[in-house]
Amino acid sequence: MAAKTANVTARVQPEIKQKAEAILDQLGIPVSVLIDSLYRQIIMTNSIPYSFRIPALPTQDELSAEQFNQMMEKRLNQAKAGQGMDLNSAFARISESI
Structure with missing residues (x-):
């Protein structure tokens, strides 16, 4: 060796x-x-x-109407609760991970 x-x-x-x-x-x-x-x-x-x-994320065409509506409701509730981030922060985070 x-x-x-x-x-x-x-x-x-x-x-x-x-x-x-x-x-x-x-x-x-x-x-x-x-x-x-x-x-x-x-x-x-x-x-x-x-x-x-890049991991494949489901598109709207791949989701049932119920699945799509549940996903949208979840994200809306997160946004209302202030659990999201502003656009500039989101793009900065994406840039850091590349």
């Missing part, structure tokens, strides 16, 4: 790092083992071993 002497450096948001490492700790997997296995999967598949895609 070859010696592991190469380093990988990546910048991530602190809260993302903390949450991911907590899960890895529960699983008993060191971060270095996870990165090594990811690199090996990239080599074996000649691709990224998972897909990057």
Whole structure:
């Protein structure tokens, strides 16, 4: 087995790092083992071993009238209760996650 002497450096948001490492700790997997296995999967598949895609949200055509009305009522109640966010904040949040 070859010696592991190469380093990988990546910048991530602190809260993302903390949450991911907590899960890895529960699983008993060191971060270095996870990165090594990811690199090996990239080599074996000649691709990224998972897909990057936007989750499909149901469209109005895919919902029954009752399901659509329930969804709209729920969102209206959230808006009335002040549980939403203004448009600028919503776009800022989307931009941060990209």
